[in-house]
Amino acid sequence: MARTLLLDLDGTLVDTVPDLTAALNRLMRSRDLPDFTERQVTAMVGDGIAVLTDRAFAAHGRQPDAGAAAWLAADYTDHVSVHSRLYPDVMTALADLSREGWQLAVCTNKPERAARTLLRRMELLPMLCAVGGGDSFPVRKPDPAHLLATLELAQGHADKAVMIGDHHNDVVAAAGAGIPCIFAAWGYGTASMAAGSSAMAAGMAQAARIANRLLPA
Numbered sequence: 001m002a003r004t005l006l007l008d009l010d011g012t013l014v015d016t017v018p019d020l021t022a023a024l025n026r027l028m029r030s031r032d033l034p035d036f037t038e039r040q041v042t043a044m045v046g047d048g049i050a051v052l053t054d055r056a057f058a059a060h061g062r063q064p065d066a067g068a069a070a071w072l073a074a075d076y077t078d079h080v081s082v083h084s085r086l087y088p089d090v091m092t093a094l095a096d097l098s099r100e101g102w103q104l105a106v107c108t109n110k111p112e113r114a115a116r117t118l119l120r121r122m123e124l125l126p127m128l129c130a131v132g133g134g135d136s137f138p139v140r141k142p143d144p145a146h147l148l149a150t151l152e153l154a155q156g157h158a159d160k161a162v163m164i165g166d167h168h169n170d171v172v173a174a175a176g177a178g179i180p181c182i183f184a185a186w187g188y189g190t191a192s193m194a195a196g197s198s199a200m201a202a203g204m205a206q207a208a209r210i211a212n213r214l215l216p217a
Contacts, residue, residue, distance in 0.1 A: 003162070005103070006164070006179070009110055046167040049069055080121070090204045108134060116131055141173040143173060168193040182207045183199070186203055186204075
């Protein structure tokens, strides 16, 4: 059975905060609320669009209206790749891993439609055998069932898999699934979120080397 690398998306493969910030601020303005900075949005991401919406309104002492999360999801999907960029070495590292026999799958709390649109525009989608979005299954990270369901889509197995992610949701989900996790220190998570991970990497090239050490061919 081939080795499977499960990859988080936001903060791991792609720096998406600029477009998330722009979309969130369009939502805030439509509700006559102040804008957020990219630093503020970075601290709020990682748990999906609905939670981001809740956190944004809560920061202004408000509850979101019934259509706010759907508005944000639709607007963000329409502008998902305006300013978002791949992190350094992502394309090269993933191509090398594919040549080394790894199958690649994305497991993200981002809605699947937005994730697929972004991955296609970043030219990563053809390299993947599965995409598990935040609305693809009844659960999402940190529930380990999200990783395991994505792994099943990839026709992989937990004892032949490694996770790479920048958030404590990735670490917790991987631990629950019995999968080693490499913490992506270049992403949005704080260093404290790496607690419980198998290793920490400063960049994707290093993460690829660690994956090969954790799970040799």
